[in-house]
Amino acid sequence: MVRPKGQKQQQKRGVDFKKIRRKIGRKLPPPKNATNTEIKSKAIILPEQSVASEKAGLAVSKKGLTLKELLQQTSHHNAKVRKDALIGIRDIFLKYPAELKLHKLAVIEKLRERISDDDKMVRETLYQLLKAVIFPGCKEDIHGPFVSLMMTYIFNAMTHLAIDVRLMAFKYFDLVLRYYPTSFSMYAEKILQNYEDILRKNQFYLQDKGKLKSALAGLAHCLSLLPSKKRDDDSAIKKDAATRRILHAFEPDAPKDHAGFPVKDKLKDLLPILVSCFQDFIPLTNTMPVLDGQSFDCMLSILQSIDLVVKYFVYETDSDEKETHVSLRDQKTFPILQKKLFNVFPLNPTHHLSGK
Template sequence: MTRSKANSKKQHGIDFKKIRRKVGRKLPPPKNTTNTEIKSKAIVLPEQSVAAEKAGLAVNKKGLTLKELLQQTSHHNPKVRRDALMGIKDLFTRHPAEQKSHRYATVEKLRERIGDDDKVVRKSLYDLFKVMILPCCKEDNQEVVVSLLMPYIFNAMTHFSVDVRMMAFDFLDLILEFYPPSFSPLYAEKGWGNGVGLNGIFLLHWGQF
């Protein structure tokens, strides 16, 4: 009986052969495995250096041009607007010729901040006009600067905020300080259109109206 079982194993063979593998050797992948490896080549683009693009342009200590700084004065964040005004002051200090070349464009953009909701922004703007911008334009056609600023000053005088209205009179003082001959009766008439006459302007300014 035992002999017949041994003969039976020889006839049918072994079901499977156990493969002995060495410890530490990496197993080869199964033959039916799909290779999912993705090979790609990096696309090399020519680098455009920001510094190279601004070569020859007047920039402030942070490397910003006048165009960039003027754009930032309209930013929704008050801190960005404040920093932009300080940056313009720094740029004009470093590059007086830049201020001279773009003085009217600078006034035209910065006048929008006369009625700014942020107190520090208005004060920074006032200092910038007093120390740098208006003195630079004093030898030019003064009527141009006055005509650019007065509509925004009058508009600020009718602002719902008392602080903005009072600051508008400070800007008016600057106009009268630097360009007194250019403040014609025409602006007093325009003031009446806003509910503020020339006499009313000074009465409001000194708290008597």
């Protein structure tokens, strides 16, 4: 019997895939190319291999961290870690005051980086650390190099884009000024320029009067250190100061003369800005039956600053009284005070201020 030609060719063709039939319920065998992922390890025990033993005898915080470790953590990307590191540094310095004496410059050099920190709580924690621990602990050692380490970063913060950082920078400078008053004479021109810049834009900061109040109080403190002829002519004060200098090597906070103190032009520019800043608060007295405490403190600091600037020109030490009054008239100082400042008094809710 002859088979058909097509059927013969079909029998010669091979099978492409062989189907394996698995029985239901049986576990499949592993594939031939499967990788064994089992890990076998053995513990190695070494004597004296302990972190606690390595830190024996070192000053550590409540969390067991050394000063070096905490200083490194102040640059951590997480704000909470940076804040906790500052708190740990405070714990070490309170428990081991000698550590602050030994490492004060290294600590300041590292902590100053946080003056412009983006996080509000980190900046505030640093301020409290400097105010309550570091500056009081290094009061005798605060001198030019110590201050110069701080001032570079304070000036950078004063020109920061963030408003909160700028206002906080003035608090840092006021803190430096309280422990090293002569720092104002060293940086007077630059400081007054930064105050001018921030007061020109004070309308943007009126919503946060607490921070503006701190900046204005710092300005009044700075201006109180200006040299004054009246202060020098007061014989009683002069005699008392001379006695204290002899007995206790006392150095007065305010400079005796204008040598190295070229701030006259800056003060002339600052005075109308202060008057304008005061006027920005006047609408509050017209709309509020009782002025809130922060606004009152801001207005008081502005008036104190105006008073100190005028006294500086009246009692300046490098010119006589006649030249001083001529200088004031040339700058139209008294017309500004009379038209824009004196006319608004007495302040009361029914008073309406005319246009600037």
